[in-house]
Amino acid sequence: MVEADITTGEGSFRITKQYYGGRSARVVHLGSGRLVAQADEAENFISSLIRGGTSGPAGLLWVRQGITGMEKRSRTEEEGEKQVRQGLLESVQGEVEAVTGGRRMAEIMAAVKEALSDMVTATGRPKTGGRYAAAIEERDRLAADEGRLAAEVTRLRQALDQRATAAARLVELDSPAEREERRTAIQAAQSRFDAAKAQNEKLKTAEAELKLVRERRNAAEREFKAFTEAREKAALLQEEVASAENNRAEAIKRRRQAADAIEMARENVDLAEAEEQKVRERLTHFEAATKAREAFERLADLKQRLAEAEKVRQNIEEGEAQLALMQIPTKSIEELQACEVEIAKLRAIDEAARPSVSIHYEADAAGTVTLDGKILADGEDRTYDGQARLDVAGIGTITLRSNRPGRNHNQIVQAEAVRTALLASMGVDSLSAARDRQAKAQQADADLRG
Incomplete structure (x- = not known):
């Protein structure tokens, strides 16, 4: 298969020819992608583009095709093509010999090099600003545009396909039977939705009541627990209060006894002071004689106090020992x-x-x-x-x-x-x-x- 893009005064076209199996020919307009001609019409379109027909220089385009054809041909067709090829070669041979020899060939080669230098560098790369580089840029730009437009065409084609599918579905849905079926389904769904909504409201009400009952139960449990703890604590406090009352009564009794003893001691002190005053007045003249007696009495008093202190210390030790045994x-x-x-x-x-x-x-x-x-x-x-x-x-x-x-x-x-x-x-x-x-x-x- 051979494809060639050509540009004429009527626009740009792509010519496609396939040989051997499945032989065909077609012409497509590059701008719109529209099929212009195919089969015999494509052959006529191609023939109209060749000036002078197969008998002129353009007939050389078909020489190789005629040689390599594998299909069976009649002897008359082969002789006719052979004569055409001979005529073409004879007519072209003189022109070729004139071009390939002498000063004319050198001029042609110089002109070709000069034209080539305007388009490419010495290494064969496109020259910046030249027609060749501009053509390559234009090619790349057109290739990008072609890719973008192809994607757009694909997207639009998909959208059209979806639109056609939706339109067909819309036509199906707009039928009276479909509308009646949808209306019945909507009514049934609405009824089920209303029932579900009512059931949901009942469920919410039941959940709220259950939550309230649970909160009341929890509050009752907390109050019962607090009451039980308070009752146990009250029993303990009652026992402690009874013990404290006993201790308080005993302490009050002992305080009263101590107050009576203090009052009696004060009276004794007053009496003692009065007696001391009298004794001092009486003993003024006997001071020297009574010093020894007073020392003796003081010593006896100290001994008595020491004995009492020793007795108190012994009582304290016994009380501490008993307390250590009794304490729990x-x-x-x-x-x-x-x-x-x-x-x-x-x-x-x-x-x-x-x-x-x-x-x-x-x-x-x-x-x-x-x-x-x-x-x-x-x-x-x-x-x-x-x-x-x-x-x-x-x-x-x-x-x-x-x-x-x-x-x-x-x-x-x-x-x-x-x-x-x-x-x-x-x-x-x-x-x-x-x-x-x-x-x-x-x-x-x-x-x-x-």
Whole structure:
């Protein structure tokens, strides 16, 4: 296949000819891409471009084609083409010999070199500013424009295809059956949407109510927890207040006794001062004689005070020893109290979880029911462990089995073991004994401080 772009007064064209298999010929306008001619019309278009026909110099264009043709031809066609080629060669031979020899050939070569130097450099590169360089720039620019326009054409073609598809779809959608089907579908969808919207509103309302109930439950749990803690703290404070009241009453009593002693001492001091004044007046004349007696009395007084001080020191040491034995850490008592509360709670839970049985007799009932040999009174709620035996007169024996897991038993045993260890570490046998001992220790500490 051979393609050639030519420019005539009518515009630019691309001539395409294919030989051997699938022979064809066509002419396309380069500006618009429009197919101008094909097959025989293309051959006529090409012939119209060649001046003088195949008998002139332009006939040389077909010489090689005639030689290399592989299709079968008649002898007459081959002889005719051979005569044409001979005539062409004879007519051209003289002109070629005239051009290729002598001064004319040198002039032609000089003219060609001069024309060539205007377009390319000595190394064969396009000369800047020349027609060849301008043609290359124009070619590149046109190639870029061609690529841009091809992309634009592709995009527009895709848009046209999409428009045609949309138009066809629009025609389908505008049919009465389609419109009725869409209207029915829209109504059904609107109904479902309204139902879903109403259901969503109900769900939001239920979620809000659930959130409010949860908040109320959480608030109630917090208030119950605070109440339980306040009640336990109040019990502890009540015990501490009772102990403090006892200490306060004892301190007031002792303060009153001390005030009475001070008042008596003041009276004795006043009397002593008066007596001293009298004694001083009386002993003025006997000062020298009484110095020895006063020294003796002072020595006796100092010995007595020393004995009293020694007795007080001994009492203090004994009180400190007793206080060391009686003192119990407050933390141990708090742990013991927490353990007692835990044991009571576990026992309450265990008691509440125990199975029970009760019976209500008819007014005219002839007999009674016994639980493990003991009569079960009307309306009495009696608990049992493991299993129990109901004896019903006239019916038989009913065996009740709880089969409940003893989950709290191990916890109670562990809590009681902790309580026993705490009591053993404190040297008491109960929480009340520990508190009494702590109160006595506080009283002893107060006495020791006094």
